[in-house]
Amino acid sequence: MTERKILHVDLDAFFASVEQLDNPSFKGKPVIVGGTTKRGVVATCSYEARRFGIHSAMSGFMAKKLCPKGIFLKPRMERYMQISKEVFKILSEVTDQIQRISIDEAYLDVTGLDLSPYKIAVWIKKTVKNRVGITISVGISYNKFLAKLASDWNKPDGIFEIRHGDVPHILKPLSIIKVYGLGKKSAIKLNSIGIFTIGDLLQCDRQTLSYFFGESRADEIYNRARGIDHSPVRVKVARKSYGRETTFEEDIRSKAIIKEILLQYLFELAFKLVKTNKSAKTVSIKIKFEDFSQITRSHSLLSHTNNLQIFEEAMTLLVDNLTIDKKIRLVGVSLSNIVDHDNYQLSMFD
Structure with missing residues (x-):
């Protein structure tokens, strides 16, 4: 059986890199995309900003405390999508076996191609830099798990290969x-x-x-743990829903706590929608009680969106209308009825 050759391509600090590309005066400075308002959160930040302890999903308030002189910018999703399309066009010149994970991340199966995976990775990096102007990191291995691990090894602007003997x-x-x-x-x-x-x-x-x-x-x-992963590079994977749930160590009964937890999960799910350029129309909550009985409630919006505030309003309405007469052991929330998002609403990052 032929050993697979898998690449994991990751666009370095993508949103921030695009901002530094378009405004050279930002190069070498801490650039934070998102978190420009009190309720906003960081979408991504440059490596200069990461040295201050800033990371994606951090509140803008905390990011400004850590780096008061940072350059805080509103996201420009249309521009990021434009750059992403240019990069993926280059990837498609290598192979059609591409699994797009998000706007800035993909797996390529280059098994059977004449060039070595290392030479292919070098070509991709050089071509993206010359044509697009940003850097990428590429991980190489014989499965997806190890290739992704390898792409993190020499970030930013790195190439790393994990072979059998290295595992x-x-x-x-x-x-x-x-x-x-x-x-x-x-x-x-x-x-x-x-x-x-x-x-x-x-x-x-x-x-x-x-x-x-x-x-x-x-x-x-x-x-x-043994470096074994047989999952294939899926050329197109349609995601039907995003969801998160948690089981409490001690059963609870407070609607306020439920709302707080579900809001945190909603943020994570909305962030995933934005990163994968998707929108959802239906918000659902799931409650499991101490006696293991459970209920689910759903609310369909008037139109598809990736706006956190709209999801929050729908979730709050669902929780407020619940009758909670016994303790709760599990809560969950999901976003479904997912489609490609073409309007690039990013108010959750403002």
Whole structure:
């Protein structure tokens, strides 16, 4: 069986890089896109701004405290989409086997092409820099998980390849957060039994992982820790919905707490919509009670949007109309009826 050759292409600090491209006086300075109003949040920031501790999804208020002299800009999604299309046009000159993850990220399957994946990566980087004017980082490996890991290795403007023989010494020291599918809450569970690095995770058997995560997810985590990932590069994946939910350690009964948690999740989901150039029309909430009974409520908007404030109003209406007569153990929220978004509304980042 032919070994796959996968590239992960990541546009470095994309929105901020476009702003520095269009305004050369911004180069070398902390540029923060988004967070220009009191309620706004950071969409992305330049590497100069990251040195101050600023990161995407941070409140604009906090970002300004960390970097009062930073250059705060409103997002220009139309311009970012224009640049993104130019980059993806270059990628399509290499192969049609492209899985677009977001406006600034993609996987390419270059298996079977005459040039080595490293030479292809060099060509892509050079061509994007010459034609478009921005830098990208490229990770190379024999599966998607390792290629994505590799693209983070020499950021910004880097190339890195992970080969079979590299896997043990590269993976073992890394935090378990680097394993795709393991979030902060999952990491806390594993930390509680002394598992902090992928090396620690390698000592964990499938039975223990199944106890924490269920059988199917346990198999996935077990394999990823060993650098195994058979997932294909999907040329077109239609996303039907985005959702988040959480189970409480102690059952609760407060609508105020429910709203606070769901608003946080709504922000994350709206951010995903913007980053993937999508809009949603339906907001749904899910409540599971202490006796394991559950209810779901949905509200369809008049039109598709990616506006956080509109989603928040719909969610608040749904929660306010709930009758809560017993304790709650789980809450969740989802955005569905998703389509491509052509109006580039970005008020959540203002």
